[in-house]
Structures are given as structure tokens and as C-alpha cells.
Amino acid sequence: MNKLDQLPSKKILSLFMTCGFPTLSQSKKVFDEILSHQPDIIEFGLPFSDPMADGPIIQESSKIALKSKITTKQSLNLIAQLKKNSQKTAFVIMCYLNTVQKFGVQNFIKEIKNVVDGIILVDLPFEEEKSIKNLLDKNNIHLIKLISPMTDQKRSKRLLKEAKGFVYYISATGITGSNKLDYKEINKNVLALKKQTKIPVLVGFGIKSKKDVMAISKNTKADGVIIGSALIQKYFDLKMNFTKYIISLRKFIKEVKI
Amino acid sequence: MKNYNQPNTLGRFGDYGGMYVSETLMPLLIDLDQSYQKIQKDKKFQKELKDLFKNYVGRPSALHHAKNLSAYLNGPKVYFKRDELNHTGAHKINNCLGQILLAKKMGKTRIIAETGAGQHGVATATVCALFGLPCHIYMGSKDIERQKPNVFRMKLLGANIIPVESGSKSLKDAMNEALRDWIKNVRDTFYIIGSTAGPHPYPKMVRDFQSVIGKEAREQILKIEKKLPDYLIACVGGGSNAMGLFYPFLNEKKVQIIGVEAAGKGPKTNQTAATMTSGTPGILHGSYSYVLQDNDGQIKEAHSISAGLDYPGVGPEHSYLKDIKRAKYYGVTDKEALNAFQLCSKLEGIIPALEPSHALAYLIKAFKNKAKGKTIILNLCGRGDKDLFTAAKAIGFDADE
Structure with missing residues (x-):
């Protein structure tokens, strides 16, 4: 059974973190901390040298992870290892297509099968997805659809026709970690999407605090939120003190679990 | 060889090319592709471009x-x-004139570009000056250092130069930053890519203009x-x-x-x-x-x-x-x-x-x-x-x- 098919009906929390950040061994501790709070979904970012859809914070985390020479195989091993102690949280990988292509699509799927419930391929649009989607479907891994404010309804209808897992609604036109949130527009678009699909619609990009999470919950019909950059930002705020970082992560996740 | 007819409608040259971008950019690229197809048949557009080639470029x-x-x-x-x-x-101006005419046609009001040697940046800044559009050029800080005359040219032409400090601080990173800018400013911005690279329709469009x-x-x-x-x-x-x-x-x-x-x-x-x-x-x-x-x-x-x-x-x-x-x-x-x-x-x-x-x-x-x-x-x-x-x-x- 795919965990993404058993998500709660409301207030879904999805947390993103870059694999291998700040180092491979510290990364395990970061993920242990996150998973101990049993978020509904965890998104594992695989570091890429040229993350063109990510903002400065996630870029920096990728760069730091790559500096300690983490490989795709090491990231996948880490994810598999974490899976053993985590039964409740749905596992999702978020990465760029070149990482998967270079690993070999078949090999990659073989590695993540029975570990990962879904995958977000940031730079694989609907038009190019067919062959990969078929392979993922066969292995019960959901290809998560991103929808942006630029996606018109005609297009989102096509995109969501066979969508599974959840919809990742990009709440601001921009890169991950962007600033402005316009709740009225978000709600309008979320409502339109909910008419087109039965799977949960999650709002991501620009959600930074408990206040943002509460506001999304109160002002929109979104089924949940995705938080990424804000989790990583703390590390830099705390001048890269790892012990303090873990404590602050704990506090932050408790706050945003509403 | 049979009559050469590449790329296909999805921007494929054989297996190569395509559109590997985030969903935020897809509607824009589709729109750009359609607009580009239209202007190829637009006699007025082609005449204007021809005239600029002759009298502005030489x-x-x-x-x-x-x-x-x-x-x-x-x-x-x-x-x-x-x-x-x-x-x-340099040859870069050929493409920039084509793209800025297209940007005007599409009602875009802000131009961005990446540059390595600065030739494409200078060409973009030039056409922006000519058409009175604000121009933002992403350039790796390493390239800014080694191409100073072009940096000054761009400034004289009224362009805003944004130094890129990420990665190798050269052309690749300038292009990453320009793409990020585009994702952030999708509604009003036209991205003039300077080479036959990037997602469809750029490789085809730039080739055609060149x-x-x-x-x-x-x-x-x-x-x-x-x-x-x-x-x-x-x-x-x-x-x-x-x-x-x-x-x-x-x-x-x-x-x-x-x-x-x-x-x-x-x-x-x-x-x-x-x-x-x-x-x-x-x-x-x-x-x-x-x-x-x-x-x-x-x-x-x-x-x-x-x-x-x-x-x-x-x-x-x-x-x-x-x-x-x-x-x-x-x-x-x-x-x-x-x-x-x-x-x-x-x-x-x-x-x-x-x-x-x-x-x-x-x-x-x-x-x-x-x-x-x-x-x-x-x-x-x-x-x-x-x-x-x-x-x-x-x-x-x-x-x-």
C-alpha cells in the first residue's frame, strides 16, 4: 500500500530536507529528528549542482552537501535506512531529472521501490514524463504533479487527470523560499484544483512560520502545507552550530504541526 | 541525407533538446513557441527585422x-x-533583434539575459536601449573581471548588471540565475537567451534568427x-x-x-x-x-x-x-x-x-x-x-x- 494514498483529510504537513546536509552523518541526525515528529510526508531533496528551480537557501544546502561529496547512491541508502524506523510518514524524493537519468532510470526505481511512495521531478514537465511515469506506475511510486499559478485550468485538468498522491501547488510564482503569499489568490486556485482532482492539494513555496501555516489553514481550502527552505534557514541563522540547529528544528516542527 | 527537418514540434533534434523546466515556466514556453510560430509567417515582423539587419546592424x-x-x-x-x-x-545582435521584436509583440515589458563574454549582454543591452525596455543582465563575477570593457559598454547602454557568485561564477551560473529570475517574474519578463541552448523553442528560434x-x-x-x-x-x-x-x-x-x-x-x-x-x-x-x-x-x-x-x-x-x-x-x-x-x-x-x-x-x-x-x-x-x-x-x- 502506498502511504500517499492514506493521507489524512486535513492539515497535512510535508517537510523538505536536503540529503547529506550539512554532512552525511549529520544528515542522518537531522532526518531522525524530523521523522521523530511523524510528519505526514517527508521530502528528501537529492543535491544537484545546478538547482535552477530552487532559491538561495536550498541551493546553499545542496552546495554544502555536495562539498562533502555525497553521491546519489549514498542518499538512496540513507533514505532506505531511515525507512526502517519510520512506519507512519510517507516518503517522497524531490530531485532534478539529470540525477535520475545518470543513475539509470530503471536502477533508480529498483533502489527506491518499496521505500519511497512518491517522487517529484522538478524539471520533468507533463510533456516529457510518459516513459518515466509508466515505469513509476508499475512500481507503485506516484509521480507528484506540480501546479503553478501560471498553469491555466485547461492545462491543470490535463495534468491532474491521472495524478496520484498529492498536488504540489506552488503558492508563489517564484523559486523555493520565495516571499509573498497572497491567500486570496492561493485559495481561488486551490478551489479550482480541488474541482479537478480528489487527491489532497498541498501548498508550498514561501511558507516560513507557524503564522503562515495557520493562515493557509484558516484562509484557504488547501489540505496542507509543504515547508522546506525555512527548515534549512535555521542552520545558517544559528551560524552552523549543529547542536543548536537540532534543538531549533525540534521546536520549529512542534510549532508548525497544527 | 533527406531534407533536414529538425526539431519536431516538441523541440526534439533526434533524442536531444526538449523542455526540461519546472511547471512555472512551461506555460510561458508554450506561449513563446506559439508566438514564435506566428511571427515566422508575419510579413510585417519579417520586414521590420530585415530593415534592422540592414540599417542598424550593417x-x-x-x-x-x-x-x-x-x-x-x-x-x-x-x-x-x-x-x-x-x-x-559580434553575431549576437542578429538573435537579440529577433527576440526583442518578439518580446514587444508579446507585450513583455522587462528583458533579462545571461552573458559570458559579454557579447550577448552588450547586444541585449543595445536592443533594449533601442526599444526602450529595462534590461537586466546576469553575468558571472569571474566573467565581469575578465571582460571589463563589455561590462562598461553594457552600463553605458543603460543595462543593470547583476553579478553571479554561485558555482563557477561564469556563463552556466549566469544562466541558472537568469532562469530563476524568469521563474520569479513570469508575467512581465522576456528572457533573451543568447545561444542555441536552453529549453525549446530557444534552440530553434536562436538558430533561425542566426x-x-x-x-x-x-x-x-x-x-x-x-x-x-x-x-x-x-x-x-x-x-x-x-x-x-x-x-x-x-x-x-x-x-x-x-x-x-x-x-x-x-x-x-x-x-x-x-x-x-x-x-x-x-x-x-x-x-x-x-x-x-x-x-x-x-x-x-x-x-x-x-x-x-x-x-x-x-x-x-x-x-x-x-x-x-x-x-x-x-x-x-x-x-x-x-x-x-x-x-x-x-x-x-x-x-x-x-x-x-x-x-x-x-x-x-x-x-x-x-x-x-x-x-x-x-x-x-x-x-x-x-x-x-x-x-x-x-x-x-x-x-x-
Whole structure:
């Protein structure tokens, strides 16, 4: 059974973190901390040298992870290892297509099968997805659809026709970690999407605090939120003190679990 | 070869090309593709572009018989397609005029671009000044340092230059930042990509706008020599000047086509930009093509003395032409390019940019005492003014004031 098919009906929390950040061994501790709070979904970012859809914070985390020479195989091993102690949280990988292509699509799927419930391929649009989607479907891994404010309804209808897992609604036109949130527009678009699909619609990009999470919950019909950059930002705020970082992560996740 | 008809409607040159971007950009690219298709049939648009080519750029660019260089080679008869005589000093302006007219047509009010050597940045800043649109140029801080004259040019033209500090601080990273800017400012912004790289429809569109080079060259050589050339030679970074020259000749199978990449310190070293000689197929900047990457698919930093060729990717159409063996690609080192830079200056009285100096270096290397009676067109796609400081430093001449 795919965990993404058993998500709660409301207030879904999805947390993103870059694999291998700040180092491979510290990364395990970061993920242990996150998973101990049993978020509904965890998104594992695989570091890429040229993350063109990510903002400065996630870029920096990728760069730091790559500096300690983490490989795709090491990231996948880490994810598999974490899976053993985590039964409740749905596992999702978020990465760029070149990482998967270079690993070999078949090999990659073989590695993540029975570990990962879904995958977000940031730079694989609907038009190019067919062959990969078929392979993922066969292995019960959901290809998560991103929808942006630029996606018109005609297009989102096509995109969501066979969508599974959840919809990742990009709440601001921009890169991950962007600033402005316009709740009225978000709600309008979320409502339109909910008419087109039965799977949960999650709002991501620009959600930074408990206040943002509460506001999304109160002002929109979104089924949940995705938080990424804000989790990583703390590390830099705390001048890269790892012990303090873990404590602050704990506090932050408790706050945003509403 | 049958009639060449690439790319397909999804922007595929064989397996290469495509659109690998986030969903935020997809609706824009689809819109851009449709608008581009429309203007191709729009007579008014084409007339306006033709007029600008003639009266603003100074086209057609001359086809110069390089007699002294030909005599030195004791081989083929060499012609230079002199796109370095264009307004702004390189071929880049051809594409920028096409794209800014399209941007106007689409009602866009803000222009962004990436630049390496600064030639595309200068060309973009120029057309923005001409059309009165705000212009933001992303440029790696390493390139800002080594292309100071062009930085000043862009500033004079009213452009805002945004230094890029990420990655290798050169062209690849400037393109990442420009794409991020575009994702953030989707509604009002037009991204003028300067090479035949990036997601569809850019590789096709840039090729088409640049193909004025090949069309003119074809007419000119037929008039002078009464026959087609035996060889075409051009340098390849992303590959726009080369595609511009090659494209109108692709169906002429007797015309041999040679692309010259920058091999930096050598194709087998880690300091190279020879993507097709040293790279493997992968995805960079929205397109599937040869790239310099490690075993994990992380993009490597490129190296070349020429900022315009210092790019770890290459346009998808070149990857296709390589695989179907319609064109051959070779690498030339920094040192060889510098020698050719000096030789061309002395022999022909033309100081070439470091980019076409790579094409010249290959010509000198491969055609000395060979191919007698054959004719070659080499695309002299840029002039060397911008490279004087870099070249002086490399040669050991103190050019500081």
C-alpha cells in the first residue's frame, strides 16, 4: 500500500530536507529528528549542482552537501535506512531529472521501490514524463504533479487527470523560499484544483512560520502545507552550530504541526 | 541525407533538446513557441527585422577572401564571414533583434539575459536601449573581471548588471540565475537567451534568427566562386554562430561541416569546455544534450580562456549533428587559440575575438599544406577588442595604463 494514498483529510504537513546536509552523518541526525515528529510526508531533496528551480537557501544546502561529496547512491541508502524506523510518514524524493537519468532510470526505481511512495521531478514537465511515469506506475511510486499559478485550468485538468498522491501547488510564482503569499489568490486556485482532482492539494513555496501555516489553514481550502527552505534557514541563522540547529528544528516542527 | 527537418514540434533534434523546466515556466514556453510560430509567417515582423539587419546592424556582413592566411596555409582558399563587423562587434545582435521584436509583440515589458563574454549582454543591452525596455543582465563575477570593457559598454547602454557568485561564477551560473529570475517574474519578463541552448523553442528560434549568416554566406560564395564551399568552420560554445552558418547548408551533403570547441588546457584535463569531445548526454538548462558531468550527473565546471565558450553544455542540435555524423567536432586548447589570435591579427589585419580564434586554430592545425583547391568559409563571429586585456595577460604583455 502506498502511504500517499492514506493521507489524512486535513492539515497535512510535508517537510523538505536536503540529503547529506550539512554532512552525511549529520544528515542522518537531522532526518531522525524530523521523522521523530511523524510528519505526514517527508521530502528528501537529492543535491544537484545546478538547482535552477530552487532559491538561495536550498541551493546553499545542496552546495554544502555536495562539498562533502555525497553521491546519489549514498542518499538512496540513507533514505532506505531511515525507512526502517519510520512506519507512519510517507516518503517522497524531490530531485532534478539529470540525477535520475545518470543513475539509470530503471536502477533508480529498483533502489527506491518499496521505500519511497512518491517522487517529484522538478524539471520533468507533463510533456516529457510518459516513459518515466509508466515505469513509476508499475512500481507503485506516484509521480507528484506540480501546479503553478501560471498553469491555466485547461492545462491543470490535463495534468491532474491521472495524478496520484498529492498536488504540489506552488503558492508563489517564484523559486523555493520565495516571499509573498497572497491567500486570496492561493485559495481561488486551490478551489479550482480541488474541482479537478480528489487527491489532497498541498501548498508550498514561501511558507516560513507557524503564522503562515495557520493562515493557509484558516484562509484557504488547501489540505496542507509543504515547508522546506525555512527548515534549512535555521542552520545558517544559528551560524552552523549543529547542536543548536537540532534543538531549533525540534521546536520549529512542534510549532508548525497544527 | 533527406531534407533536414529538425526539431519536431516538441523541440526534439533526434533524442536531444526538449523542455526540461519546472511547471512555472512551461506555460510561458508554450506561449513563446506559439508566438514564435506566428511571427515566422508575419510579413510585417519579417520586414521590420530585415530593415534592422540592414540599417542598424550593417548586414549583409562581408565575405572576405583571407588571401594572406590562405597563402600561409598553402592549402585551401579561406573566406571569413565577417560577422565581427556587425554593430556591437559580434553575431549576437542578429538573435537579440529577433527576440526583442518578439518580446514587444508579446507585450513583455522587462528583458533579462545571461552573458559570458559579454557579447550577448552588450547586444541585449543595445536592443533594449533601442526599444526602450529595462534590461537586466546576469553575468558571472569571474566573467565581469575578465571582460571589463563589455561590462562598461553594457552600463553605458543603460543595462543593470547583476553579478553571479554561485558555482563557477561564469556563463552556466549566469544562466541558472537568469532562469530563476524568469521563474520569479513570469508575467512581465522576456528572457533573451543568447545561444542555441536552453529549453525549446530557444534552440530553434536562436538558430533561425542566426541563420541569416549562412543564408548570406551561401549567396555570397555562389556569386564569387560559382559553387558551394567544401568546408564550413565555426567555433562552438552553446553553438549559435555555428548553427547560424551551418543550418542553410545542412542539406548540401558535399559541404563538410566542422565545429570547434574550446578544450581549455586540453580535452583530457579537468580544465576543458569541449563538451562534445569530453562530455556525455545529460540535462542542463532545460535541454537534453551533451554536457560535462561526473558519474553522478553533477555538472562540472568548464574552463576556457574564452569566456564565450566557457560553458559545460552545448546546443542540442549540435549533439544531434554529431551523432548523425553530419558535422564533426574537434577541440582546440587555450594556447592554440591564442596563437591563432596573434597570427590572424598579423596576417589579415583583423583582430579576432578569442571565440573564433578557436576556429582559426583548428583551420591552421588541420589544413596546413592540405586541401589545395578547396574553399572554406570560417565564421569570424566576433572581434577581439573585448579580449585585449585577457590576451595581453596570457601573452605576457603589460597592457595596464
